[in-house]
Amino acid sequence: xxxxxxxxxxxxxxxxxxxxxxxxxxxxxxxxxxxxxxxxxxxxxxxxxxxxxxxxxxxxxxxxxxxxxxxxxxxxxxxxxxxxxxxxxxxxxxxxxxxxxxxxxxxxxxxxxxxxxxxxxxxxxxxxxxxxxxxxxxxxxxxxxxxxxxxxxxxxxxxxxxxxxxxxxxxxxxxxxxxxxxxxxxxxxxxxxxxxxxxxxxxxxxxxxxxxxxxxxxxxxxxxxxxxxxxxxxxxxxxxxxxxxxxxxxxxxxxxxxxxxxxxxxxxxxxxxxxxxxxxxxxxxxxxxxxxxxxxxxxxx
Amino acid sequence: xxxxxxxxxxxxxxxxxxxxxxxxxxxxxxxxxxxxxxxxxxxxxxxxxxxxxxxxxxxxxxxxxxxxxxxxxxxxxxxxxxxxxxxxxxxxxxxxxxxxxxxxxxxxxxxxxxxxxxxxxxxxxxxxxxxxxxxxxxxxxxxxxxxxxxxxxxxxxxxxxxxxxxxxxxxxxxxxxxxxxxxxxxxxxxxxxxxxxxxxxxxxxxxxxxxxxxxxxxxxxxxxxxxxxxxxxxxxxxxxxxxxxxxxxxxxxxxxxxxxxxxxxxxxxx
Numbered sequence: 001x002x003x004x005x006x007x008x009x010x011x012x013x014x015x016x017x018x019x020x021x022x023x024x025x026x027x028x029x030x031x032x033x034x035x036x037x038x039x040x041x042x043x044x045x046x047x048x049x050x051x052x053x054x055x056x057x058x059x060x061x062x063x064x065x066x067x068x069x070x071x072x073x074x075x076x077x078x079x080x081x082x083x084x085x086x087x088x089x090x091x092x093x094x095x096x097x098x099x100x101x102x103x104x105x106x107x108x109x110x111x112x113x114x115x116x117x118x119x120x121x122x123x124x125x126x127x128x129x130x131x132x133x134x135x136x137x138x139x140x141x142x143x144x145x146x147x148x149x150x151x152x153x154x155x156x157x158x159x160x161x162x163x164x165x166x167x168x169x170x171x172x173x174x175x176x177x178x179x180x181x182x183x184x185x186x187x188x189x190x191x192x193x194x195x196x197x198x199x200x201x202x203x204x205x206x207x208x209x210x211x212x213x214x215x216x217x218x219x220x221x222x223x224x225x226x227x228x229x230x231x232x233x234x235x236x237x238x239x240x241x242x243x244x245x246x247x248x249x250x251x252x253x254x255x256x257x258x259x260x261x262x263x264x265x266x267x268x269x270x271x272x273x274x275x276x277x278x279x280x281x282x283x284x285x286x287x288x289x290x291x292x293x294x295x296x297x298x299x300x301x
Numbered sequence: 302x303x304x305x306x307x308x309x310x311x312x313x314x315x316x317x318x319x320x321x322x323x324x325x326x327x328x329x330x331x332x333x334x335x336x337x338x339x340x341x342x343x344x345x346x347x348x349x350x351x352x353x354x355x356x357x358x359x360x361x362x363x364x365x366x367x368x369x370x371x372x373x374x375x376x377x378x379x380x381x382x383x384x385x386x387x388x389x390x391x392x393x394x395x396x397x398x399x400x401x402x403x404x405x406x407x408x409x410x411x412x413x414x415x416x417x418x419x420x421x422x423x424x425x426x427x428x429x430x431x432x433x434x435x436x437x438x439x440x441x442x443x444x445x446x447x448x449x450x451x452x453x454x455x456x457x458x459x460x461x462x463x464x465x466x467x468x469x470x471x472x473x474x475x476x477x478x479x480x481x482x483x484x485x486x487x488x489x490x491x492x493x494x495x496x497x498x499x500x501x502x503x504x505x506x507x508x509x510x511x512x513x514x515x516x517x518x519x520x521x522x523x524x525x526x527x528x529x530x531x532x533x534x535x536x537x538x539x540x541x542x543x544x545x546x547x548x549x550x551x552x553x554x555x556x557x558x559x560x561x562x563x564x565x566x567x568x569x570x571x
Contacts, residue, residue, distance in 0.1 A: 032445050123501070123555035126505050239507070
């Protein structure tokens with residue numbers, strides 16, 4: 001009797017010990033996220049209610065938040081960022097989905113070669129690819145020299161000097177860099193779908209279009225949701241491309257929110273309070289969009 | 302039959318075109334690094350002979366070796382620390398999970414929504430107050446623990462058989478030993494995928510080092526490349542050589558770990 005009691009006690013204490021071990025395992029990571037993400041976020045929130053330059057700050061209420069919506073340059077950066085978001089994210093994700101479902105075909109030859117080629121852009125650093133595209137689309141760049149050789153243009157066209165074409169170059173660059181990355185997620189998701197489902201659909205006489213919309217898209221819904229949230233988040237925080245590809249120009253036509261905030265905090269006289277308020281707006285936008293996407297994505301048909 | 306054949310042919314055409322578009326800018330970078338700036342502007346698509354001249358100009362005017370060394374140092378130390386901390390946490394969250402830990406995990410996931418630029422100023426003030434600007438510590442700490450990596454390891458720990466843990470416990474291994482001797486070797490592909498992602502992110506990180514690396518001796522490769530475009534006249538040959546050197550490490554890692562990367566992602570998406 002007492003023996004079993006002892007064993008039970010030992011088992012309980014062992015469970016407690018394991019429970020404690022679990023907490024020890026996750027403590028370092030948890031502390032780091034708390035100190036490096038949550039704590040700065042709280043500080044940014046407090047900072048956003050302060051005005052003044054550099055470290056001479058005083059309480060200013062909602063001044064920064066009001067100023068933000070009257071700041072034409074910031075509003076420009078906001079509309080630029082949304083322009084990228086609305087065009088680039090859907091185009092890229094649809095392209096990635098189509099490519100993934102093509103590569104998922106069992107009878108396809110050179111599958112590995114295609115996959116590697118399409119995924120390769122992800123291996124280049126963000127600064128590198130921004131600069132490659134800047135050079136390709138420069139006035140004396142490769143694209144212009146080809147267009148001149150083909151007789152389409154007489155002189156080099158200043159792609160990066162025109163507001164609309166500069167934006168389009170950024171979108172092309174983004175699609176080039178990230179399509180393969182998202183494709184890998186879809187390919188992984190597709191591998192979890194039994195191939196026999198596709199074969200059955202084929203026997204039933206489903207067209208490739210039908211298979212795509214009736215089988216692939218619904219079954220990949222969780223992965224599509226994941227990639228949509230990731231891409232939205234990434235696009236709202238776009239920085240390297242704006243800085244290195246177009247330098248935000250011509251006259252702020254391509255500048256992103258993160259780029260503008262960086263300039264306000266580190267390039268000119270630092271306005272930390274104002275920059276914090278603007279960056280808080282990004283946080284709110286990310287949260288709202290993620291929330292909407294999760295609500296839409298969770299809907300059961 | 303002819304219809305499916307035509308569809309098949311179309312598929313190969315589409316995939317070939319997309320593959321060529323994907324590879325072309327990189328091919329162009331490679332070719333341009335061997336050409337003179339004038340020839341690059343002229344649209345040369347063939348290898349030239351100016352590679353060593355470009356090399357000389359680049360190395361004379363920019364601190365390439367130190368930037369290369371810095372980038373490797375920062376990225377490798379960060380990758381090692383992040384993998385250790387996040388895999389321990391992911392394992393802890395899954396294997397010993399209970400209500401309390403699940404709550405903590407869902408709070409941590411909220412950090413995914415925190416934009417880096419929002420934490421940039423407080424982090425900068427924190428590290429400059431601690432006199433840690435221009436140090437490896439400042440480079441690694443903000444991204445040493447990410448919800449993404451923790452989640453990835455938690456997902457893969459889900460497929461780790463509990464029998465192994467029980468058997469190891471009976472054999473007298475303690476919990477830390479079980480983690481390092483049982484979990485770590487089994488989850489190689491997850492570690493490889495996590496390593497690829499973390500190393501690439503660390504190597505490519507531009508915004509944070511731009512803020513904290515104030516001296517020439519501590520700059521990274523992406524910063525060096527970006528600085529080359531600051532002047533009025535850009536030498537495209539030299540620039541593309543720098544871009545090539547900056548991309549080489551991540552491209553090599555990508556080729557080495559490509560297969561396990563795909564496997565690791567598959568495990569995480571499940």
